[in-house]
Amino acid sequence: MNSADTESGRSNANRGLAPLTCACGRCGQLFAYEDRLMLAELAVCDACSDAFSLCVDCNAWTLLTELDDENSCNACRQAALPIQAYAYKPEPVFFGTGSKLFLGLELELNLEERSCDLPTLAGACLQILPYCYAKRDRSIRYGFELVSHPATLNYHRAAWSQALPAWNRIRQTHRFCCAGQTGIHVHLSKAFFSASELAKLVYFCNQPTNRDFLAAIGQRPLGHWSRSEAGGIKQALSGEYDRYRVLNCNPAATVELRLFNGSERWEDILKNLEFADAIGHWIKQPDCRPGCDYRHFLAWLLGNPQPSGGYACLSDFVRQHLDSL
Known part of the structure; x- marks a missing residue:
């Protein structure tokens, strides 16, 4: 999180406004913007972070449902053929x-x-x-x-x-x-x-x-x-x-x-x-x-x-x- 985000959140709090929030890219629930995690180009909440893991080949955060038994993502599996x-x-x-x-x-x-x-x-x-x-x-x-x-x-x-x-x-x-x-x-x-x-x-x-x-x-x-x-x-x-x-x-x-x-x-x-x-x-x-x-x-x-x-x-x-x- 950069300083601008921090200052914006503080100014809203000082003015009595609700703190910045964002919607989880996976479950849709609102949560504090400062608690966001960027996984697989999605802002996700802490509860949903367990649904992601690193691809063993490209080291990118990937949904568990898109990883095979060896923790390789779909893109890497296709690239690895044959x-x-x-x-x-x-x-x-x-x-x-x-x-x-x-x-x-x-x-x-x-x-x-x-x-x-x-x-x-x-x-x-x-x-x-x-x-x-x-x-x-x-x-x-x-x-x-x-x-x-x-x-x-x-x-x-x-x-x-x-x-x-x-x-x-x-x-x-x-x-x-x-x-x-x-x-x-x-x-x-x-x-x-x-x-x-x-x-x-x-x-x-x-x-x-x-x-x-x-x-x-x-x-x-x-x-x-x-x-x-x-x-x-x-x-x-x-x-x-x-x-x-x-x-x-x-x-x-x-x-x-x-x-x-x-x-x-x-x-x-x-x-x-x-x-x-x-x-x-x-x-x-x-x-x-x-x-x-x-x-x-x-x-x-x-x-x-x-x-x-x-x-x-x-x-x-x-x-x-x-x-x-």
């Missing part, structure tokens, strides 16, 4: 043949500069990777999550190989800062595994002797977002544990590997997809028994021509980092 809300879960479309193991990629993309037009960037990504969709994620400072529909490893390879020239141009144009600030998650179709195979996978991801190996493969320390802790297999498989584990078993149709450091480099993305596919197939091997650790996995991966050739990017990474493993 970036969907965090809760967006379309009906899965399965891509690829030749394997019963389908992988879902979640790639968290964080940008260094806020000058980037996120909807335009997301649209460019979806144009070259049409089997993906984009969604918001509050853990990402400024960016979005690029999520694929479930696909076989070979389909992921083919789709990204075709998109790679355009993807690299996007990387050159926009300054991503993913490593250390975001993660890559890979979902594996739960139907691919028997109950005993899932139990072996849970045990492998929580076995203390495997933790340094998992951190090396994921290229980041295991921590709050991807814990590896000895615990009951039944609890993990029944969803009684929180999702912040190396292996999250809570989703109904998938298990989720959460150990990977964020990256926009295709070499890192492919290595992570290959590891998910490889560990899924190794767990099903007859000689993979409960208690097998990472050395048994590496012997299978590197000691046989078929796995080694089928997972060339992962195999090269392991050979380069054998000293740390």
